[in-house]
Amino acid sequence: MLKIGLTGGIGSGKSEVSKRLSARGAMVIDADLIAREVVEPGTPGLARVTETFGDGVLRPDGSLDREKLGSIVFTDSERLAALNAIVHPLVGERVAELQRGAGDDTIMVYDVPLLVENNLAPMYDVVIVVDAPDELRIRRLAEHRGMAEADAQARIAAQASRDERLAAADIVIPNDGSLEELDARVAEVWDDLLRRAAVG
Template sequence: MLRVGLTGGIGSGKSEVSKRLVALGAELIDADLIAREVVRPGTPGLAAIVAEFGEGILLPDGTLDRPALGSIVFADDERRAALNAITHPLIARRSAELLEAAAPGAVVVFDMPLLVEKGLAGLQDVVVVVDVPVEVQVERLMERRGMTEADARARIAAQASREQRRAVATHVIDNSGSLEELDKRVDALWAELTARAASA
């Protein structure tokens, strides 16, 4: 089994890369999906978040109001740390269960936005960083997610810098071009990953 950590800043196109890797045959462990799973209504995760942040972060149907919670934690490092202290252990536990279930010779891609921030690069055999200039991130977040420029820059600033991510990367995928160019780069990466998994 080859453990591949995949990360990139918000708006970098990391999801496109993980989608392509799955289409090529990778097994995916998606931290964002797990993060949603562990705070569904009725979970201990959601109960702990409500206890910490109050009922105001719930929608009328009892699900988590992610934008409301985001506006609190992205503006305040201490509040973000409080949220992470609740969710990160739950995400780690579920990720470990999924890893255990993976096929022996699989290329397992851990899609982790906070791989660098949480110091998890050393746990991976390979670290792939999807990289774009900050201005491209801002542009994409404004266009595709309807964020204001200030919101986009705050989200970017709350994450590791490009330099910090690139410092732990074994592979850097430039995604400032077209989808076609990105696919070619990911295909070349996949050939390298499968060769490495086969020889492990």
């Protein structure tokens, strides 16, 4: 099994690359997505969150109100630590479950937004960084997510710098051109990963 850490700053197009790798046969593990799954209505995770933070973090339909919970934890490091202590082990269990179900020849792609920030590169056989200039990322965040320029700049500034990310990369996928160019680069990278998996 080849373990790939896929990362890129906000607005770099990491999810576009993730989709393309998945379409080629990679098993993509998206920690953010799993973090949502483990607190869906009816799960032990959601029960523990409401036990810790109260029913005020629920929407009328019984699902988790992420914005409400976010406003509580992101201004209070102890509350954030309490939330992480609930969610992280559940995400870890689910990831381990997915890994057990994978074959030896599987190319596992872990979609890890904060790979560089949390010094996680050593956990993977190959680190892929999706790269785009900051100005382009700011423009994308404004166009695709309706984010104000100042907010986009603040989000980018809060993450690792472009140089720090590139320094951690085994493979770089530039994403500052057309989708056709991105497709072509992903195809090259996929061939490279297949070769590495065969050798491993």
